[in-house]
Amino acid sequence: MPVAAAWPISLTASQRQRLKKAAFGHETPHQARIRAQVVLHAARGHSNARIARETGLHLDTVRRWRGRFSQSGLPALADARRSGRLARFTPVQVAETKALACQLPAETGIPLSRWSCPEPAAELTARGITGPVSASTVRRWLRQDAIKPWQYQSWIFIRDPDFRAKAKRVLELYARTFEGVPLGAQEYVVSSDEKTSIQARCRCHPTLSPGADRAMRVNHTYGRGGALAYLAAYDVHRAKVFGPTEARTGIEPFMTLVAQVVSQEPYASAKRVFWIVDNGSSHRGTKAADRLATAFPNAVLVHTHVHASWLNQVEIYFSVVQRKVVSPNDFTNLTQVRDRLRDVEDRYNATAQPFQWRFTTSELDDLLARLDRRTTDHQEEFSAAQSA
Structure with a gap:
């Protein structure tokens, strides 16, 4: 029985380039790689039997892909559409x-x-x-459709009617401006807050250091050694931290922190020292501002708006303390906690640089515009749900 002649293959430069990319590309699927190699061998004039030996394919497989390419070109090397099983769901x-x-x-x-x-x-x-x-x-x-009903994300409306004015004043202080006037050389900006309830947890078994293919191991069971509060004042532009520890927070501990800062240079002889604080009970409202100005004439209290931890730069320092000092919590007693916080403060002051704060008043206006649109959308959705 006569053997059918092999289909002649002639490639254009573009076809050859695409076939080579498919035949030798690292990300090409195996089937596409083999089919491209068959066509390239055929274009060199090799017989089907030789191609089968060199590629390890069956002779009928080589004939099939050589014939398909000869008749329909590159599109013929793809798999034909199959009907598959009928869908169970509409x-x-x-x-x-x-x-x-x-x-x-x-x-x-x-x-x-x-x-x-x-x-x-x-x-x-x-x-x-x-x-x-x-x-x-x-x-x-x-x-x-990227629907994940098992997840949820919390959000909050802005409740402070003076949100923009308060946020703008803080952002301008970060840019060394107050009420449109640039700050002088003898004016400083200090961001202050309290980190409460830092516990001394004494692990019942010693913490094991990391090793090859092994993370640090911290025993789950611990004994409680008490808790303290860490008050910190962070000089925004000089990257200096002042942070006493106290048994609890309150007006007196906060005033002690302010006294510690303004009693030393360059703050003692400064023209003004701006204190950026949140609305905590120890420094809330006009009474706190008056109390601070009476005790320290060069101190100016600047409040952030409600829910503004993201706007207070000292929170960034607190995040460093939480990640690198407090967690995992393994302290014998509160004295060890105090010593560790004091040592990390000294280390930070010796090496730190000011935070690269990039959120400006322009970004604030963009944020407010997005929040306004989102608030409108939520209100419309809520109204639609109520009427439905």
């Missing part, structure tokens, strides 16, 4: 699943605060929307 059922996941469970009569995939799967079956459906199938449907 697009309407998928859409109803997503609609159910976008409702709060309590609104549908389910006593849950949020969905996880097994619950909507069971609910779909109970309502007769679908037949039995697995949680993994529901998860795959929700993933198509």
Whole structure:
């Protein structure tokens, strides 16, 4: 029986380049790589039998892909479309699943605060929307639109009517400006706050240092050795920290902190020292500002708005303390905690540079515009839900 002649292959420069990229590319799927190699061998005039030997393929496989390329070119090297198994669920059922996941469970009569995939799967079956459906199938449907009803994110409306004015004053102080006038050489900006309830937790077994393929190990069981508060004042532009520890927070501990700072140079002879604080009970309102100005004439108290920890630079320093000093908490007693905080403060003052604060009044205006749009959207959604 005569053997059919091999299909002749002739490549253009563009086809050759694309086939080489497919045949030798590191990210090319194996099947596409093999098919491209078959065509390249055929373009060199090799017989089907030789190509089969060099590629390790069956002779019929080589004939198939050589013939497909000869008849239809590069598109023929892709897999043909297959009918596959008929879908068990209709697009309407998928859409109803997503609609159910976008409702709060309590609104549908389910006593849950949020969905996880097994619950909507069971609910779909109970309502007769679908037949039995697995949680993994529901998860795959929700993933198509990035719907994750098991997650939640908290948010808060701005309640302070003077939000922008207060935030702007703080941001301008960071940029060394107050009420439109640049600060002088004898004027300083200090960010202050309290870190409460730093505990001394004495682990029942010693902490093990890290080793090869082993993280630090901290025993879960501990004995309580008390707690203290860490008050800190951070010079924004000089990157200097002053931080006494106290048994508790309050007016007197805060005034002690201010006295510690303004009793030494360059603050003692400064024209003004601006103290940026939040609305904590130890320095809240006009009474606190008057009290501070009476005791220290060159001190000016500047309050942030409510929920403004993100605007107070000393919180960045507190985050460093939390990550590198307090966690994991393994202290024998409060004296060890005090000594550690004092040592890290000295280390920080010797090496630190001012924080690169990039949030300006322009970014503040952009943020307020976005919040205004989001607030409007939430109110419209809430009104629509109430009317429905």
